Amino acid sequence: MQGTPSSVILTQSQLAELEKHAKKWLPNESCAFLLGRGTEQVTVSEVMVVENAEADRVSFAVPADELLKAYKTAEERQLQVTGIFHSHPARPEPSSTDARFMEINPVVWVIYSTTENQFAAWILADSMRQVEIVVR
Template identity: 35%
Template sequence: MTSEINVIAIKDSDLDKLVEFTKKTYPYESCALFIGKIVDYKATVDEIIFAENIDYSHVSFSINPEFLYQVYMKAEKENKVITGIFHSHPTVSAPSSVDLKYMEYNPVAWIILGVLDETNIKKEDMRAFQYFNDSIKEVKIEILEH
């Protein structure tokens, strides 16, 4: 069953880690998965699992299916779920037409970091979205200080 998500809560330090990972993997799209819980329309990020973009592309990303399976099994073992998917874009922080297709099959929070200037990659440019009820909606990113 798909859970509607209005907010994704993530530590400020985790946003910093996502930015650093994006800088490290540039010019390729970076990608990661979030493990946590979804309660009362709020997704939490308890753990970030950084993934290799097996497309090695600056305009797309794919994660190894075996790796994905292992992450889903890890979440299940911990009584948690995949609460979100992160990736960077070579343009604005908005879903591409390809993202829209995959968001329908993975209706969690998708955090996207647009990289318009490789020398100025910053967390303030992140936006989150979810595919829910046959449409895309923006999800608020709640930044936790601890």
């Protein structure tokens, strides 16, 4: 599909920041926005960690004011919200709940497994596809 990301580029320090954020929120899930540019290859310029409003072990919700702030910040910096990050207490794969929200948020979803200490990225286009994570 034209314009659907096949890879997402993150720096080692961005991944470290996301991992630290995930571990800080244990035993609950954590979440963040990934700001950047690109369509077929997404480059993350900035990580915006946010509070998990649900404070739950197996789900997350972004507070409405944080959602608005992410889009406003992206616009001010001439970037886009190119990804959503959250952690899982299981394999780094989208849950059925994630899949429902991926339908209305068609960006790259980066998931960090707090049990396997592993990242994976996904997108729901015509079907669920894994997206390569490129570390720079």
